[in-house]
Amino acid sequence: MKLLVTGGAGFIGSHLVRSVLADRVPGLEGARVTVLDKLTYAGNLANLGPVAESARLDFVPGDVADAPLVDTVLRGVDAIVHAAAESHVDRSILAAGDFAVTNVIGTQVLLDAALRHGTPRFLQVSTDEVYGSIRTGTWTERSPVAPNSPYAATKAAADLLALAYHRTHGLPVVVTRCGNNYGPHQHPEKLIPRFVTNLLRGRSVPLYGDGGQVRDWVHVDDHCRGLALALTEGKPGEVYHIGGSTELTNRELTGRLLELLGAGDERIEHVTDRKGHDFRYALDDDRIRQELGYRPRIAFEDGLAATVAWYRDNEPWWRPSVVD
Ligand code: NAD
Numbered sequence: 001m002k003l004l005v006t007g008g009a010g011f012i013g014s015h016l017v018r019s020v021l022a023d024r025v026p027g028l029e030g031a032r033v034t035v036l037d038k039l040t041y042a043g044n045l046a047n048l049g050p051v052a053e054s055a056r057l058d059f060v061p062g063d064v065a066d067a068p069l070v071d072t073v074l075r076g077v078d079a080i081v082h083a084a085a086e087s088h089v090d091r092s093i094l095a096a097g098d099f100a101v102t103n104v105i106g107t108q109v110l111l112d113a114a115l116r117h118g119t120p121r122f123l124q125v126s127t128d129e130v131y132g133s134i135r136t137g138t139w140t141e142r143s144p145v146a147p148n149s150p151y152a153a154t155k156a157a158a159d160l161l162a163l164a165y166h167r168t169h170g171l172p173v174v175v176t177r178c179g180n181n182y183g184p185h186q187h188p189e190k191l192i193p194r195f196v197t198n199l200l201r202g203r204s205v206p207l208y209g210d211g212g213q214v215r216d217w218v219h220v221d222d223h224c225r226g227l228a229l230a231l232t233e234g235k236p237g238e239v240y241h242i243g244g245s246t247e248l249t250n251r252e253l254t255g256r257l258l259e260l261l262g263a264g265d266e267r268i269e270h271v272t273d274r275k276g277h278d279f280r281y282a283l284d285d286d287r288i289r290q291e292l293g294y295r296p297r298i299a300f301e302d303g304l305a306a307t308v309a310w311y312r313d314n315e316p317w318w319r320p321s322v323v324d
Pocket of ligand 1: 006007008009010011012013036037038039040041042043044062063064065082083084085086087088102106125126127128155177178179180181182186187
């Protein structure tokens with residue numbers, strides 16, 4: 001099996017690559033992995049450090065929107081996990097151009113190449129943010145997309161394109177949508193790493209608005225197991241939600257981080273809320289649990305403590321990209 005992981009030097013992609021090359025992913029044992037990554041500010045080759053010497057890894061620096069390059073890279077590929085994206089909502093509010101090019105055009109370029117090469121499997125890695133915001137209840141895979149941020153709009157567009165290539169051309173596409181991920185190797189611009197690295201540096205943590213927004217947290221290892229299940233056993237043309245089961249307000253999450261780092265509430269700095277900030281995301285993930293046997297394994301308390309410990313132990317990794 002030859003697997004192409006786009007965005008494999010980022011947070012989630014690199015976790016999947018390390019797991020596959022360590023043969024920790026059922027169904028993908030022995031797979032060879034090609035990583036295609038542009039190494040934007042969010043990509044970091046150090047994320048692949050532990051597997052850099054693996055004879056089963058091939059790293060190709062480059063852009064998913066570069067059609068001739070993608071055409072070459074796709075030769076002989078059995079399955080694509082498309083995780084490359086511009087992924088930070090705040091950046092998409094400031095400037096959405098890169099989001100449209102990478103997330104939408106990049107996906108279309110990959111889909112076209114997969115079609116030409118007859119690639120047997122295409123996994124589009126997506127997010128609960130495509131649905132917008134929900135006060136109560138949960139979204140199912142049949143809920144309509146209604147994205148609010150430019151980031152979410154480009155992800156929704158990419159998902160719809162991917163599903164259209166299945167319906168129109170029969171391309172064996174599967175789409176996954178997951179909640180907020182956390183774990184090691186996440187860029188310090190994202191909430192948990194940002195707060196942890198601020199606290200480790202003796203700084204305050206910038207909490208948006210009243211901190212009442214609700215998010216469902218999924219450990220990146222659980223997400224990757226869900227991705228692998230959807231890739232190997234998911235039904236083409238279908239969407240699968242990957243949920244976590246730990247819903248917290250940002251204020252509650254901040255409280256847990258302060259506690260883990262031995263800091264008090266005086267370290268919270270309330271800052272102007274994000275424009276158009278979605279109040280709550282919530283996925284019904286019954287389908288992947290019932291049909292593919294998925295279960296999240298990492299208890300949030302354990303995963304969060306281990307994540308904090310990882311950042312405490314890996315300052316050389318985060319220091320160059322820390323956000324002030
Ligand atoms: P990330 O920002 O950490 O990593 C993105 C990677 O993509 C980086 O290595 C970057 O260099 C690469 N990249 C960016 N533009 C590229 C381009 N044009 N060509 C090739 N490579 C490019 O993101 P992440 O958090 O690992 O997210 C991965 C995927 O998972 C994204 O599609 C994202 O939408 C989705 N997702 C993320 C979360 C989350 O909480 N982080 C939740 C659900 C879904």
